[in-house]
């Protein structure tokens with residue numbers, strides 16, 4: 001018997017999902033056992049790129065999550081509400097849920113998974129991170145034998161496109177953003193992407209799976225790419241780096257317990273690092289585990305087709321379970337989320353990282369000595385100090401540090417900022 | 433209640449597997465529910481790197497696959513026999529099987545999966561391809577919504593190490609092979625690796641999953657790397673390529689049906705292609721699907737830790753199913769193998785590919801014209817003809833073709849070989 005599903009949303013991803021489900025030939029035969037019985041939208045009269053039977057499209061989203069015939073609700077609305085409430089209502093009605101909504105899961109994952117576990121239903125979200133790249137299921141199912149050391153991702157296509165374009169064209173942020181908006185790679189309001197919020201939602205989800213604990217979204221340190229200039233990209237290049245917006249989750253030994261560093265920020269990545277060559281709208285996630293070592297997952301991080309591929313794989317997974325083990329069973333512990341405790345997040349001042357900093361200075365010879373001394377006074381050891389260019393009367397000095405405690409680095413900077421000979425510090429970027 | 437497993441083999445991978453299972457802290461909690469109850473080896477008195485209780489190690493492998501207490505048999509012996517018979521015996525006893533043995537699965541997959549389906553047990557083999565890289569499960573579970581276009585892999589670490597080293601050092605095959613043998617990256621008898629047989633076993637498995645049909649191992653065209661010279665690597669470099677041993681499975685439209693190209697051979701890969709930068713013992717698999725586009729999986733393709741990570745993930749998968757849905761159920765269609773038909777494999781003469789060929793010639797001006805004409809006569813169109821160097825009196829000419837039918841190219845070559853002015857054709861390599 002066919003499994004009936006209800007789609008909430010028929011936009012970019014919803015349409016891609018319906019297209020796969022309505023054209024199963026040459027794909028996994030399981031797809032032939034799935035029927036789209038209702039689709040919820042806002043504007044019922046909008047022309048659609050898929051042909052659905054009369055009466056399938058509705059604006060009454062509640063009627064979908066309450067429909068006793070529907071076994072799986074697929075949430076592709078986006079945004080926090082009504083997405084959250086509808087997901088919870090579907091769960092309350094013992095429906096399995098598939099979603100691509102990282103924003104809802106990153107913020108309300110606790111509430112949603114608690115409800116799902118109680119109701120004995122799955123909430124799958126492969127499409128929420130990395131678009132078409134299989135990363136959620138591998139983290140849950142294939143890498144669990146490991147102690148995860150770190151998860152580092154380029155998981156926002158818009159910012160990666162902008163940084164790649166800035167690098168190849170030597171262009172500035174504003175210019176490239178405008179172009180990306182025209183091409184549809186960036187939204188009219190680009191905040192969620194360029195300020196790193198979307199990447200933070202996604203790393204919250206990956207960290208929670210990889211480190212088996214809940215994550216408070218607001219604990220994630222988050223810095224976007226607005227401040228990155230063409231100048232910094234050029235200097236980074238000369239030093240052997242490319243600049244990428246990385247989302248990083250990294251286990252560290254805290255004083256009393258396992259801690260987690262969790263942060264999103266532009267980062268200088270050495271050119272020979274596997275993430276350095278991930279360009280354009282592509283995404284990649286590098287996972288390091290013991291005893292595995294490093295594995296990387298690479299592919300299209302967004303777009304109708306790739307994202308729908310992930311959504312449909314989740315639907316198929318649930319259908320396969322319904323077909324094989326029926327409904328009167330426990331949840332598969334590898335596919336459900338059962339963490340109770342919260343991960344301890346290291347405050348940003350306490351992390352250890354390397355830094356790149358660019359200074360505009362007046363009195364060159366004096367300044368180099370002063371920089372060295374002041375950093376040294378605060379346990380910041382320098383890897384290189386290079387007078388790299390001029391801006392008018394001012395000399396540009398670029399400093400790259402060894403690993404330092406971020407708090408120490410900032411204290412040193414505060415002191416340096418006060419020096420007469422320092423005109424300004426236009427950029428500070430962490431180094432991988 | 434703990435799930436009891438039996439290991440067949442306690443060599444490189446067996447030891448790595450036992451190490452993870454005996455030290456579950458910080459890994460998935462499911463590992464705590466697994467007990468190693470027997471381990472079969474050949475030499476019971478060999479010192480081992482894991483501490484097992486007395487009586488666990490045995491040389492009586494039959495006693496493991498017949499033990500009614502054991503739910504999962506983990507085959508890590510290698511070789512065809514007794515591995516095949518023991519796997520079949522375990523299945524007959526309704527035990528689930530986990531194996532890392534590509535050789536057995538590529539040759540006896542049909543027999544094994546038929547028996548497994550009848551017995552209602554799983555045979556999982558994540559470790560058989562790509563070591564620690566999750567690729568089998570993603571192909572089965574995450575990419576099934578797609579029509580697979582191609583699967584292209586660097587899936588033999590030994591040959592990739594040798595080619596990488598030849599490229600970086602300008603060294604010849606024999607030299608680097610000897611060094612790889614000393615370092616333990618190549619076996620004393622390197623045939624299975626350097627002649628492409630191991631890669632062929634693995635692509636047989638990937639193709640069968642991706643294209644949902646059985647594959648006859650002997651249908652796979654297979655060419656190793658013994659003939660690749662430092663000269664060709666240098667010339668390839670100048671033309672913008674690196675040389676990699678690729679395993680390729682690619683769907684094509686045949687006259688009457690979907691056909692599959694299935695082949696292993698050294699290949700010129702454009703430097704900007706994602707597979708071009710996979711170096712050393714690393715493996716990578718690039719999968720293209722519709723509507724997904726390209727995704728790539730990258731990581732350590734062998735070694736105790738990575739391979740054991742994959743073995744244990746399979747064990748955990750089965751344990752999770754046993755815990756959640758019990759034993760009286762059907763097999764999950766996404767985790768089992770149910771293909772009945774055989775894939776139609778295109779004969780190598782009929783494939784379309786590009787070629788690189790190097791000629792040693794006497795009469796230079798005459799030869800270039802003759803090459804052009806003869807290739808043209810056989811519908812082989814050339815992308816470039818370059819006189820690239822000299823070897824003594826002889827001029828070296830390198831030809832790169834556009835896409836041609838392999839049979840046409842060979843007919844043209846046969847004619848060219850007969851020309852007086854052609855001294856020899858030292859190398860012919862396909863181009864991606």
Ligand SMILES: NC(=O)c1ccc[n+]([C@@H]2O[C@H](COP(=O)([O-])OP(=O)(O)OC[C@H]3O[C@@H](n4cnc5c(N)ncnc54)[C@H](OP(=O)(O)O)[C@@H]3O)[C@@H](O)[C@H]2O)c1
Pocket residue numbers: 008009010011012013014040041042043044046059061075076077078079081082100101102127128131301302303304307
């Ligand atoms: N686009 C991507 O490449 C991508 C990639 C990964 C994940 N995602 C995630 O996938 C989800 C969907 O994204 P999308 O790009 O497909 O969005 P979209 O194109 O804006 O589509 C949203 C759909 O939801 C409907 N909708 C929204 N709010 C509604 C409401 N209050 N009541 C009824 N219908 C409502 C819209 O109806 P109308 O059609 O009537 O306007 C539309 O069909 C989001 O969570 C997003 O983060 C997207």
Ligand SMILES: NC(=O)c1ccc[n+]([C@@H]2O[C@H](COP(=O)([O-])OP(=O)(O)OC[C@H]3O[C@@H](n4cnc5c(N)ncnc54)[C@H](OP(=O)(O)O)[C@@H]3O)[C@@H](O)[C@H]2O)c1
Pocket residue numbers: 440441442443444445446472473474475476478491493507508509510511513514532533534559560563733734735736739
């Ligand atoms: N090594 C890798 O990196 C790697 C990567 C991917 C897949 N694999 C696959 O994993 C499998 C195991 O490889 P491995 O490298 O671990 O092999 P290995 O180090 O040679 O170990 C083989 C083990 O099996 C035992 N054994 C072999 N034949 C036996 C027989 N007839 N009776 C009893 N015991 C027997 C050996 O016993 P003793 O210890 O007493 O000699 C040894 O413990 C192979 O299928 C291989 O292709 C290996």
